[in-house]
Amino acid sequence: MSDYSIRRYRQSLILGLIGVVKKLFPSEQLKITHSILDGVYCELDDSILSSREVAKIEEDLKRWVDADQAISYEKGPDRLYHCSFDSLEIKTIYPPLERAGSLKYFQLIHFPPGFILLFPNANHPETLAPFVPPEKLSATFSETQRWLENLHLAKVQDVNSIISADGSQDLICLAEALHEKKISSIADRIFEQRCNIRLILISGPSSSGKTTFAQRLSTQLRVNGLRPLALSLDNYFLSRDETPLDANGQYDFESLNALDLPLLAAHLNALIRGENVETPIYDFVNGRRSPVGKSMHLSSDEILVIEGIHALNPCLVPSLDRNQMFKIYVSALFELNIDNYNRVPTTEVRLIRRIVRDNQFRGINPERTLGQWESVRRGENNNIFPYQEEADVMFNSSLLYELNALRPYAEQLLGSITPDCAYYKTATHLLTLLSFFSPLDVSTIPFTSILREFLGGSTYNV
Incomplete structure (x- = not known):
């Protein structure tokens, strides 16, 4: 199932959920706030839901699916899809499926004060992944949400209004100051445990800004008197002929x-003992290690800093004492939504970042980036997301102004995709999403910003 088809499936379930909640709680307003694991977190404006009430919502949603409810829709002048079913009219950012009968796979999980609507696993669309309460991820979302509420920012239009009132610079400074404060606090926490910690492990999904984060953290560690030393996991790749194959033989x-x-493992243990090692240097052109290492x-x-997709996997270096490691999960957990029902998916924020970066620095056109995305997502689901709760701390790398800043770049690239391209629907949807964000002048974005990793002009070697 393509990513676009998955979005339509999920959008249709959300429509049914909205209809069910409207009937069960007519005086309440449902809010679909953010993605979490393979689902979305939902809550009511003024009530804390009990487990019994969540079970009732799930029961009625299953009845709605079994009834094979017809859903009609058309795209309106406001760029949203105007959906009609069961005497309701609801606007959505994705087109739904025409009928509800195929929406067999979902689950509602009580997660006070609301619940999580769990969708099928993206890699296995006919199964639901085992649910492990994402306590650290949820706390990170809540922390960002409280910060936005303190600033009276809830929707995309709130940011657009600030931009239209010539408040762009204040907006940028505020968002960047939050990042710096958070990175500084992580560095302080590591410093407090400096007697034990010898290894910092950083992971996160594609286009989360891990490289810039690692370098900014290293700067703050140096401020605290520590000396970070980078070690690249890429240099430990096996030779090409020893590399495992996937299900397609690739x-x-x-x-x-x-x-x-x-x-x-041998090198890390030796380094921690204070011994000298010769780390490999991998030659990606020839698919093997260079004859001479480093x-x-x-x-x-000194403290080792390792960044990579497997950095949080306990099987990476099982022989090391966990107390000697400090693990960090980095992801762009964007939380500004268009309205109560239409959230801005964090996955799509990262995809837009990647489209711009690939074109700017890697010579990759948007069609190729979109073509690679399904494989990237599969890798994230297998190798990153299952281990995110292993982190000692999570860092939200999203910036509340970022889609405003990325819009002019991404629009030009996505606009070049023609209707005969296999990814035209996805490109059209991303253009629709970007159209809700007022463009912002990027000239005053600091050169140390994580966004510079995608726009260019970064102070760091990214």
């Missing part, structure tokens, strides 16, 4: 087993 470079795990030594006041 090299699976995103598999944990594509790395030389015994060598990595000498490395870890002094008592």
Whole structure:
């Protein structure tokens, strides 16, 4: 199932959920606030839902699906889809399916004060992934939500109004100050545990800004008197002929087993003991290690910083003492929504970031980026998201002004995709999403900003 088809499936379930909640709680307003795991978190404006009430919502939603409710829709001048079913009219950002009967796979999970509507797993569309309460991820979302509420920012239009009132610079400064404060607090926490921690492990999904985050964190660590030392997991790839294959017989470079795990463990243990090692340098053109590596030594006041998709996986270096590690999960958890029912998916924010960056720095056109996205997402679902709760701390790399800043760049690229392209529908949807954001002048965005990793002009080597 394509990413676009998955979105339509989810949009249709959300429509049914809205209809059910309207009937069960006619005086309440449902809010669909953010994605979480393979689902979305929902709550009522003025009430805390009980487990019994959530079970009743799920029961009625299943009845709605079994009735194979017809859903009609048309795109309105406001760029939203005007959907009609069961005497209701609701506007959505994605077109729904024509009927509800195929929406067999979902679950509602009580998650006070609201609940999570769990969708089928993207890699296995006819199954629901086991639910493990995402306590740290949920706390990170809540922290961002409280910050936005304190600033009286809830919807995209709130940010647009600030921009139209010549408040762009204040907006940028505010968002960047929040990032700096959070990164500084993480560095302080590491400093407090400096006697034990020898290794910082950073992971997160594609286009989360991990590289810039790692370098900004390293700067704050140096401010605290620590000396960060970077070690790249990419240099520990196995030779091409030893790389495992995926189900299609292609090299699976995103598999944990594509790395030389015994060598990595031996080197990390030796470095922590204060010994010298010769770390490999991987030649990606020839698919093997270079004959000569790089000498490395870890002094008592130095701390290793490793960034990579497997950094939070406990199987990466199982021989190391967990107390010697500090794990960080980085993701762009965008929380400004268009309205109560139409959220801005965090996945699509990252996709827009990637489209712009790929074109700017990697010579990759938007069609190719969109073509790679399904594989990227599959890798994230297999190798990153299952381990996010392993993190000691989470960092939200989203910036409340970022889609305003990215819009002119992404619009030009997405607008070049023609109707005969397989990804035209996705491109059209992303253009619709961007149209809700007023363009913002990027010239005053700091060169240390995570957004510079995608726009260009970064102070750091990204």
